[in-house]
Amino acid sequence: MKQVDYIIVGCGLASIAFCEQLRKHNKSFVVFDDCSQKSSIVAAGLYNPVILKRFSEVWKAKEQLNRSLPLYKKLEKDLNIKIDYKLRILRRFFSIEEQNKWFGASDKPNLEPFLSTQLVKNTNSHINAPFGFGEVLHAGRIDTETLIINYKAFLKQNNYLEEVAFNYSNVQFETNLIQYKNYQGSHLIFAEGFGVKNNPFFKHIPITGSKGEILTIKAPDLKIDYAVKSSVFVIPLGNDLYNVGATYNNEDKTNTPTEAAKEELLSKLKTFVKCNFEVVNHVAGIRPTVKDRRPLVGRHFEYKNLYVLNGLGTRGVMIAPFVAQKLFQFIENNETLDTEIDVNRFTS
Missing domain, CATH: 3.50.50.60 (FAD/NAD(P)-binding domain)
Known part of the structure; x- marks a missing residue:
């Protein structure tokens, strides 16, 4: 025993x-x-202290970051691996009104450390973002x-x-x-x-479960080293590879990727990414949601x-x-x- x-x-x-x-x-x-x-x-592994749909703070964001980032740094050292990739996250604005809401949110004490007050203009011809971006600070990606x-x-x-x-x-x-x-x-x-x-x-x-599906695309012309949040996330992985996600399905409880989710992600991606790409991977998992x-x-x-x-x-x-x-x-x-x-x- x-x-x-x-x-x-x-x-x-x-x-x-x-x-x-x-x-x-x-x-x-x-x-x-x-x-x-x-x-x-x-x-996808993003650590992002802001709910980008509503421009509000993630629950206990400061405490979570203060606890999680030192742990991942320790794990990198202990396991001799690279998993923590610091990453700019740019929220694509859909209108002038959204710009104004962003800058209003950035004045709030709990959000001020995480929301840049500088409007980021789009300089990439392969991204459609006429109203520019807002930048999230202290964000990144863990290679889970x-x-x-x-x-x-x-x-x-x-x-x-x-x-x-x-x-x-x-x-x-x-x-x-x-x-x-x-x-x-x-x-x-x-x-x-x-x-x-x-x-x-x-x-x-009461675990309800929400199925999430993510695509990996290869887009040699896109050339971005930051994540873009629009109707979907586009997250750079290096070597012209990007994760695109994610879907939310509360009915399907399988880990099997679906054609419907793939089409949904591609449809949303094509509204703002304007270059050729190919899908090289497609994965799914059930999040333990409450x-x-x-x-x-x-x-x-x-x-x-x-x-x-x-x-x-x-x-x-x-x-x-x-x-x-x-x-x-x-x-x-x-x-x-x-x-x-x-x-x-x-x-x-």
């Missing part, structure tokens, strides 16, 4: 952030992952695929990873311990994204050593390190969870 402090299910952004809390505090753990959940690995592939390799090398599906029926409860197959742990953390829908212990939590747009963090209402770390929605890159620390402090130091993220806000 192998003794560990924590058994973790899932190996996406939430799990990685929590594992880093455990490593920081010298806790032993094992991770179970069967690669069934795709949302973290196919994510590179992170997850390398982190799982690190876990495997150190015997922290079991690459098999987790069988909920094999969980046994002992006094202050969880037994699962040949492991005994003090705590069991479910960080399985939309896969929690199959979890009998947390089947009551109706009140807040994470689901905390302890099971009955089993006191079962926990959930989920509901990161569309902003997992920023939220994961923030909520992982909150959950760790809750378990280890009995710190109170904020009501707005506590999973038990939905327990009647």
Whole structure:
């Protein structure tokens, strides 16, 4: 029987952030992952402190950035990889009225650090932007695929990873311990994204799930080193490659790319990108979304050593390190969870 402090299910952004809390505090753990959940690995990976549809601040943006960016810098060093790409994000204006709303928003104290007050004029003949752009500050992109592939390799090398599906029926409860197959742990953390829908212990939590699809295009003439947000995002990856996304589908719960989403993205892209390109990749994943747009963090209402770390929605890159620390402090130091993220806000 192998003794560990924590058994973790899932190996996406939430799990990685929590594992880093455990490593920081010298806790032993094992991770179970069967690669069934795709949302973290196919994510666009933007960290953007502004909701660009409404020109409003992302929930706890400053706290999230202060927690997440140092973690990704540490992971780059520990894993000897490059994952954090600082990136200008330019919001394409549709009218003079939108310009005025942008500059009005930039006067608000909570948005002032993130919204440039300089109108950016369009100088690229392959982009249609007659009203110019507003620039988001302190933004960038995390290469989530590179992170997850390398982190799982690190876990495997150190015997922290079991690459098999987790069988909920094999969980046994002992006094202050969880037994699962040949492991005994003090705590069991479910960080399985939309896969929690199959979890009998947390089947009551309101994960709705939103399918997102992203295209990768090759556009040799576009030549931009900044992201453009219009009706879709265009995100530079280097070597004339760009991600285009994303869609939102609350009905389809499969990871299969669809022709309808592809056509939707291409139709929107062609309204403002005016050069030739070819589609070279198309991926899909189910985001773990919640109706009140807040994470689901905390302890099971009955089993006191079962926990959930989920509901990161569309902003997992920023939220994961923030909520992982909150959950760790809750378990280890009995710190109170904020009501707005506590999973038990939905327990009647």
